[in-house]
Amino acid sequence: MFPSKFEYRRVASVDEAVSILSQEEDAKILAGGHSLIPLMKLRLASPELLVDITKIENMSYIREDDGEIAIGALTRHHALETSELLAREVPVLPAVAATVGDPAVRHCGTLGGTASHGDGASDLPAALLALDATFVAKGPKGERRIAAKDFFTGFLETALAPFEVLTEIRVPKGYRSYSFQKFNRRAQDWAIVGVVAVRNGTTNIGYVNMGVTPLRATAVEQQLASGASDDDAAAAAAAGLTPPSDINGSSEYRAHLAGVLVRRALSELG
Amino acid sequence: MRVEMKVNGVTRSAEVEDRTLLVHFIRDVLGLTGTNVGCDTSSCGACTVLVNGESVKSCTVLAAQVSGEEVTTIEGLAEPDGTLHPLQRAFQDNHALQCGYCTPGMVMASLSLINEHPNLDEKAVREGLEGNLCRCTGYHNIVKAVLAAQGEMGAKL
Incomplete structure (x- = not known):
């Protein structure tokens, strides 16, 4: 299999990418390519122009900045997985990154790429949502910041405009207690359901594959905040949600699984 | 282009x-x-x-x-005179290939794994090769070969 024809262009700066994206009708940003290229090989996507941003310098980093952890959009999963700074300050991210795909996939995939792709079945977007991350995007009029709760807007859609480039993801420090429950049946499979729970006083819970976008377990969080027991809170795991049905499980099964995994996650949190 | x-x-x-x-x-x-x-x-x-x-x-x-x-x-792994890379030799010594179709990918993935992780145990090898499938299901000997090779590979590629 190979993609339909397109033009490949490599850019040296974010401004150059923004300028091309602003002028071209049917362009897509190419980072690690491990979501986009499979879609293009299956001809589910066929952009006319790919703008490769991976050679832009200084967009792969993990550092403390203004009381938060700033992560460059081109930071690869492998770098998240092995970061000592993250292991100390935001340990849920290395733990989640280490389960994405397999080592070869993690050598390519980037945090900015997986966030921009906005797949409800991906693990890292759910973690970023649970962490109340902030997304920094650059467009023709400059930079803006988007809160995680406003970022994932629909099926493979985000708040990013077609001419904007995601440049940085910022996550707060302090969520040292976490649990990641990824339920699948075979090595390297996607989660049938995943639960990312983080706690820093309050408890935030992100869901993988419980809807078309990454989601928060709002009902569970509210129960916990009002003093409910872990079991009672977990019973609300699927309240108000319509999880997808597919070959790996029905909507009812996912709703049940979410309750089980939330309970496990809550019992594991410190 | x-x-x-x-x-x-x-x-x-x-x-x-x-x-x-x-x-x-x-x-x-x-x-x-x-x-x-x-x-x-x-x-x-x-x-x-x-x-x-x-x-x-x-x-x-x-x-x-x-x-x-x-x-x-x-x-690119064997010497120009045909001398096998330690990882290739370990695959041969441990009968880590049956039909051989997955072998090039297994060897390259193993090489990357060994270079990244200095002290692999069996679990780490199995997890590290989760993205490489052997449809002959000859995993036991592949894992043995990787563990054997890492001992011999002092120097990086």
């Missing part, structure tokens, strides 16, 4: 379609057919090669993306 990359230490350059996948560049343009296409969906790992020393699945990377980088394929 013109792509140029160092493959197994030799600079190779060619005019290709922009959509050319790395695995097709390696196999069809350079004629290095040791790298296999298996699932063609970045699941099976038969197409694994090293880019700048790290394993990647060459069915899911464009040749254009790798232009200017260094690529190592299975053909």
